[in-house]
Amino acid sequence: MYSATIRHALLAACVALPLINVAHIMNTKANSIVREIFMCDRAIPPSVAPIKALGKFYHPGHIKCYHCYAGIDDRTGWKEHQGRVYCRQDFKSLFLPKCRACHKTVEKNAVSAMDGKLKGKWHLECFGCHTCRRPFPDNTFYVFEDAPYCKRHYHELNNSLCKRCSDPIEGYCAYTSPENWRFHPNCFTCEVTR
Template sequence: MQNRSSILQAAQQAPEDSGRTPLCGACKKIIRGRYLVALGQSWHPEEFQCSQCKVMLDEGGFFEERGSVFCTKCYDNRYAPNCAKCKKIITGDIMHALKMTYHVQCFMCAACKSPIRNQAFYMEEGEPYCERDYEKMFGTKCHGCDFKIDAGDRFLEALGYSWHDTCFVCAFCQINLEGKTFYSKNDKPLCKGHAFRSRLRGREGGEREVVQRGQELFSEP
């Protein structure tokens, strides 16, 4: 986000008895009496003016662009960007996002409608979302630890769920099953040894066979 006040400048009034006789940056003549100091030079007050409308810039501030100075109105008409959302000129603070410019209040979360400002945001189907609403609406949780899978975390898909690579372990012995043959029972991953033991116990107790064999899975970055 760009603060407009960071590029707005103001000419300083120099006292008449400053003890020096400066040259005017416009007419190059000696200044006697009151003068302005701006852009590293001294100026007759009536000669420090907007390069477009010629209004005096001794009050109200000015903008410098490509070696020329402008009053606020002329600068906005000539250089102020348009908002990518409402298409109107941006005369206040500017929000830069997605290689475009916005009014701060126009670039907001599609869910809670709060301006995003300098906070992190995520895009979904062309709309920006603040981090809180994105996680609430689109975030993926690990089936093993029930914590969210952050961007950049290694994860894998198995048994219809998403898992951190470190959470995809045998439900009995906790051995990591990434890249290994695994089995499942009641949506819980099992290593080969515990799947065999579970199958035997099921047969001895007259249970229906429910142990299924999976495939070797590797996590994704």
Template structure:
């Protein structure tokens, strides 16, 4: 046990002895009125503050001046930030450009700078099958100046899938080797 007196508390801001209430923060001691925001210069009340450029900043000033801004609404982001498409978003503003469902920072497709869920992207932007007109989201067969689902590229006569690399054509539709 040490009997040595640590001496009076000295304010980190004004270097005067602190009488009464002491604010201790960042391993230093302060007069309550001297522990102030570097931006608005008001004393920081409570225990929440941010460090910025070697100083302290109150929560409102940090949100207003230093927090990233949401690309969706333009407001400061003070909680979870989603970084996508080169910008920052509130989680509830990072939504599909089609169905408006929250994307939550998961997988998405991009078109003209807007995020889309895979279902909306396929419906709006994917190539369409020449046979069924539904979106092609996987491998496509490219033949007869069109794109086809593998299961839709069928013989005009027998309706079986055409899987050979060579086939005949009748009325711009494929014919398998057996039906040709």
């Protein structure tokens, strides 16, 4: 088994050494991958646009994504996280939250619960009832087992729909056992005199 510590330390910067070619062998489940890393201590000429990352300047091509080892430049873009440099794609997939509905990365506007009753984030367009997928136009929703529901489906899951009128019951109700039926107080009447 080979040390990943050396690999990541070498990927992080062009160090003050003469031009060297460092081959690093990474042991994986199926096979070994040989990666070459070129580092230098040469000056960056004025004709070359340097890459500035981690508070230092690098020749284009000398800094690589910590995760996928792809070269990073101004065209591809990068993000810094905990002293490491990542290409934009890896940064998104590794560190940004995923939408609980579509499982894609949530980059900008997101819906999340302020009270902590609902865990995770959603895209604005994905946030809706867990059963029927309809949005919540008045921003009112119910939480059941850490998922958002519309009024009807929440009460259906909680067995709190009126047996007579089928509307959700909020507040007092009449309950019959062993059938486990619930009624609005004004719906719980005799069938004969109704």
